[in-house]
Amino acid sequence: MYDFHYHRPKTLADAVGLLKGKDEARPMSGGMTLIPTLKQRLAKPSDVVDLGGIKELAGIKVEGNNVVIGGMTRHADVASSADVKGAIPALAYLAGHIGDPQVRNRGTIGGSIANNDPAADYPGAVVALNATVTTNTGKHTADSFFKGLFETALSDGELVTSVSFPKAEKAAYMKFPNPASRYAMVGVFVAKTAGGVRVAVTGAGPCVFRVKAMEDALAKNFSSDAIKDIKVPADGLNSDIHASAEYRAHLVNVMARRAVDAANK
Amino acid sequence: MNAPTGIGARVKRKEDQRFLTGTGRYVDDLPLARATYAHFLRSPHAHAKIKSIDTTAAKAMPGVVAIFTGKDIADAKVGGLICGWVVKDKHGQPHKAPPHPVMAVDTVRYVGDTVAMVVANSHDEAKDAAEAIKVDYEEKPANVDLAKALDKGAAEVHAAEAPGNLIYDWEIGVKADVDAAFAKAAHVTKLDIVNNRLIPNAMEPRAAAAEYDKGTGNYTLWSTSQNPHVLRLILSAFVLGIPEHKLRVVAPDVGGGFGSKIFCYNEETMVTWAASRVGRPIKWTAERSESFQTDAHGRDHVTHAELALDKDGKFLALKVETIANMGAYLSTFSTAVPTYLYATLLAGQYTTPLIYANVKAALTHTAPVDAYRGAGRPEATFVVETIVSKAAKELKMDPAELRRKNFIPSDAFPYQTPVALQYDSGNYPPIIDEAIKIADYKGFEARRAEAKSRGKLRGIGFSSYIEACGLAPSQVIGQLGGGVGQWESAQLKFNPTGNVQILTGSHSHGQGHETTFAQLVSDKLGVPMENIEVVHGDTATTPFGMGTYGSRSLAVGGSAIMKAADKVIAKGKKIAAHLMEASVADVVFENGTFKVAGTDKAVPLGQAVFAAYVPHNYPLAEIEPGMDENAFYDPANFVYPAGTQICEVEIDPDTGVVEVISHTAVDDFGNIINPMIVEGQVHGGIVQGVGQALLENAVYDKETGQLISGSYMDYTMPRASDVPSFKLGYKVTPCPHNPLGVKGCGEAGAIAAPAAVMNAVHDALAPLGVSHVPMPATPLNVWQAINGASK
Structure with missing residues (x-):
């Protein structure tokens, strides 16, 4: 270096x-x-x-209906937190499946979402749970935070101080890891909160995105059957030696159904 | 009572204590006073002309000691790297041998090709300076797609020396005879397969360090070599011209090789050459991305095969056409791998009477390809065992039954195959029977049905492999074009107090020789294990030897040790006879002690050794003092391990994910010295084979020639969680021509496993109408195959 x-x-x-x-x-x-x-x-x-x-940047608190995770909280701490496990077990599960033990003991939630790697896991949870990202200068909604490939709403010198996740009635994360890197090749986070149902997909595209058609279907009927025929277009999805865009599009459906089934368990 | 340590005992590996506690000594660990550090500037292009190299700014960078380019090496008349095996094509002409400069002079031919060497006071300074070297490249079209490498119009890698990228067009067998057999066949099974390219990924990257002693003119090279004597021979006789007695090559602890550390590489050559110019020691250790780009890769065949069968399922003939990738330059043994180590194995375990194989070796703008664990034999096994299973499917025959029907009968050994080899021994039916028992083949259909109830597709696959290893009878190798002898050496050097050093010309880089070889001597001579030291890897201390590859160390190197031990016993008998005032003919050697039969007279070996070094009461008129015996062993034939693996997989049809549920291997390795070490070798081999079948793939961009799978982000190494606990079994037919009755176990797992796994994958997918999944059967490839079949 x-x-x-x-x-x-x-x-x-x-x-x-x-x-x-x-x-x-x-x-x-x-x-x-x-x-x-x-x-x-x-x-x-x-x-x-x-x-x-x-x-001051590390730590996990429950504030009313929200779990607030400091920007410098490590994945391993989120994965093992009784507060997170109690309020949003899917979030603890996600954190416990990022990278490998070394990464989980060094990597942080703030670093992950600020970097906005298209294959990172956390953006899926932030968007699906409609979390709020707090920085030293203000607040961002989940939908406005992730802008594109490695791009966020953060301006120069703006640091993530915490992420506030509303508790979920039902939620689950299903990840299809890249066989080599174990990053998310396709990760689908499905959540039913007081604000409604959200389906967020990471790994498949250049940036985390929501699948509106699945959200609408699940709002009416929160079961995997409700989305089994909802296909995501392959256009614009990532394509590499591990997965074509078509395969990723297919996996979005598979992982979404499995996430719904897991959330219903 | 102490745990047993003799032949057959599960002795824990002596060397593991230091490896597991971080006290091994690898090349990079060497403390060399006043060391400098080398960094190599590498080509970012697959194919380009070097218009100019400007090192002016780089030479002025802080800490820079020297910078060398290809021109400097050419001006110094350093020879190119050699290919040590001359393969003659089907017209009897030697293979095309394009030059392999130590550093590129005017053209770069693969991404990673060596362009300049920077030597600096620190590694960082060397890297900084390398970035300041200005190279003006003129990019040229690259030829990367092996299937098209020999097509008209493909970019030529060495246009003058190897027109059309063809290194040789080689054949074995009589095509007309095979064609005639096909004309009469009741059934023909056809197969088109690609044997995927692999990157070796030894845990320790390649490294080299060299020192020049101005006073004596002696060079020392420390290198991560599997065969330091051969490396010295090549560097001395062909490349650098430093006489062998002025060049010492040391391969200390080496962390894995899998073949990739057999070869003579650019970097160790440069480090040695430059050490005398710089006047200080030079160290170099590959970064992992350099290992990916520049270690010789493995496999990489495109093959069409056809098997002719009669109406009863007897094999009549086999026809194989293969294009083998050589990469951009011919690595040390590259030419032999897809010919004599491949096509000669196409008989497998079967009586197929007629075999014809045609192999075309092609150049491409990719890293050189050479021997990698199994070297040719995994490729052969993959062809044979895949086509046999495919034939069984087509004929609706049980795959085990079809194999049994065609096995070489147990009483037919020695067995002459139609492809040159004569199998010395073997007994195949009991092996497959045992594997079937261990794998509970009878219960498979019930397991398949149970898996189906869970939405999974379960499949089972067989692979009955043969391998020729224990390389090799020197005269046979010479007739086939090999440039070296293939014997092995051993020296048993007793010290006056009775402990012993085993000096071997083979080299351990993970195989456990320090334990296995010590067991041999402990068992044979009755010396306790703790009094035995195995010394290897240093041309200054060990006798000339050929090193370790081709599962040869025990069969050839171990046999040399046994010969030396026989000499120790013979000499000891004379000493003991003198001490006991008995006739030599009456002296026997048992459990470490010389005895006179029928008396209570006894002289322990240690006492005889002591007498040899303090020869006060000693037959000096008849024998020399000292106890230091040398032996060289040249095998009479290859050894032929064989076995059957059975793999069971489950496939998730929604995602294409293949899970290996169970994997059985029953092997005939002849006699087994240390079952624990053998199990370790089989486990590791199977994991590498499963890796090839499901995970690993070296991928170059077909347009640009960039190595896409150039890091662990994209090259999928097998992990512990990818494999189940293996089920192993053994059958023993001792090798009839070496003193230990041993075969070889180092490569078997990797040779057999890919076909077993892929046959299981195809079996699982057959109900969906899928006839072909490319290897590796990644989730993407499986999903696409399912998707293609359902469309």
Whole structure:
């Protein structure tokens, strides 16, 4: 990797200050994407601001009808949290199936959604549960947060401080992992909350997306039969050596049905 | 009482203590004073002309010690890398041998081809400087699709030396005879298959470190080699011209090879050459992405095969046409793999009387392809065992029955096949019977029905493999064009206090020689295991030997050890006879002690050894002092392990996911020295075979020649969770021509497994009308096959 200035601030304000005015500075949460990128010399930041020392950013709280997860909370902590397991078991399940144990013990929810890798798991949960993303400057709805391939609504210097997930009446996540990387080749998160039914798909396209037709069908009848004939068009879906767009489109339906069945269990 | 340590005992591996506690010493661990670090600038293009290389800015970068380009090497008259096996084509002409420069001079021919070497005070500085080298490339069309590599108009890799990309057009068998048999056949089964390209992925990447001693003019190269003596021979005699006595090659602990570390590579050559120019030691360790791009890859065949059968299902003839990928340059043993290690195995375990095979070796703009665990024999087994199972399906015959009907009878050994090999021993029917019993073949249909009730498609697949290993009788290899002898050496060097070093010319890089070889000597000479040390991998200390590949170490290297042990006993008898004042003819050796039959006179081996080193009371007039015996063993034939694997899979028709539910392997490896180590070899081999069948695939972009599966993000390695606990069994027919009666076990799993798995996949999908799934049977490939069949 190339040389850079390393900082490990103790407060959010210091982190924001360190990033300010430096075009080539990069915040680092768990580093699970950034470190490999640096090691392959694919990025050359002037400064890396490690958010790992900011205690206020990590932790899980239940606030009324919501589970609020700090931006620097590691996947392993979400997976094992009694609060998350109690309120939204599907979210704990998702966190427990990200990457491998090493990744789960380093990677964070804030880092994952800020990076918005098309094959990341968390965006599926954020969109399906209609979570709210809180940053140092404001709040984003789930639908407005994920903009496209590796693109979010975050502006420069804006850091995810927490994600608030409404409790779900029913929810499940079904992931078809890429055989090599184990990222989501297709991941479908289905959730029934007070706000209605949502079906969010990650891994299949350039960015997480919802399947409106499935949501409508499930709102009427929350059963896998209700969506068995709803096909997602292959157009615009990812295609690579592991899965064609057509295969991904097919898997969206399979994983969605399995998620509904799991949510009904 | 101590646990048994002799032949047949499950002795825990002596070497594992250091490997598991992180105290092994690998090339990269070497502490070399004043070391510099090399980094290689590699081609980003599959095919391009190098118009110019400008290293001016790079040479001025901090920490840079030297930069070398292909031109520097050419100017220094360094030889190219060699292909050590001359295969003669069907007209008797030697194969085309395009040059293989150590670094590209004016053309790059695959992504990863070596363009420049930067030597710097640190690895990072070397990488920084490499980025500052300006190379002006003129990109050219790449030829990447093997099926089209020999077509007119395909971009030529070495236009002058190998027009049309053809390295050889080789054949074995008489085509007219085979065609005549096909004309009379009651049934012909046809098969078109691709044997997918694999990347070896040893846990330890390749590494090299070299030092030049100005005072003596001696070079030392530490390399991740499976055969340090052969590497030294190649570097000395063909490439660098450093005489063998001035070049020491050391292969210390090596973390896996699977064939990929047999060959002489660019980087170790450059590191050695440059060490004297730089005047400081140079270290290089491949990064994982370099391993993906530049380790010699394996397999990569496109094959059409046809099997002719009579009305009763007897095989009449087999016809095979294969295009084998050589990559962009001919690696060390590349030419032999798809010919003498492939087509000669096409008889399998069967009496097929007529076989014709035509193999065309083709150049492509991809990494060189060479031997990889099994080397030719997995490809042969895949052809034979797939077409046999397909024939059984077409004829609605039980696949085990069709095999049995065609097995070479147990009383027919030695058996001459129509494709050159003479199988020394074997007894195939009891193997398949045992496998069927272990796998509960009778209960399969009930399991299939039960799986169906869960929405799963269950299938079962057989693979009855043969392999020729224990490479090899030197004179046969010489007749076939091999450039080296194939014997092995051993030295038993006793110390005065009675402990012993076994020096072997073979090399352990995961196989457990330090344990198995010690067991041989412990068993034979009665020396306790803890008093035995196995020494390997250093040309300065071990006798010249051929190294480890082709499942040869025990059959050939172990036999050499036994010969040396016989010499120890013979000499010891003379010493003991002297000490006991007896006639040599009356001395027997039992349990580590020389005795005079019918008396209580006894001299332990240790006492005889001590007398040999302190020869105060010693027959000096008749024998020399010392106890240090050498032996070289050249085998009379290959050894022929054989076995049957049975795989059972379940397929999720909704997703195409294949799960291996059970996998049985019954092998005949001859006598077994350490069953635990053998099981480990079989387990690892099966996992690699399952990997080839379901997961692994080296994919180049057909247009650009970029390696798409160039990291673990896209190259699917098998994981523990991908395989069940294996069910193993053994049948033993001892090898009749080596002193241990052993065959070889290192490659068997990888040879047999792909066909077993793929036959199971096809069996599972047959009810849907699916006739062909490409290997690897990834979820995508299976889903597409199901989808294609249902359309």
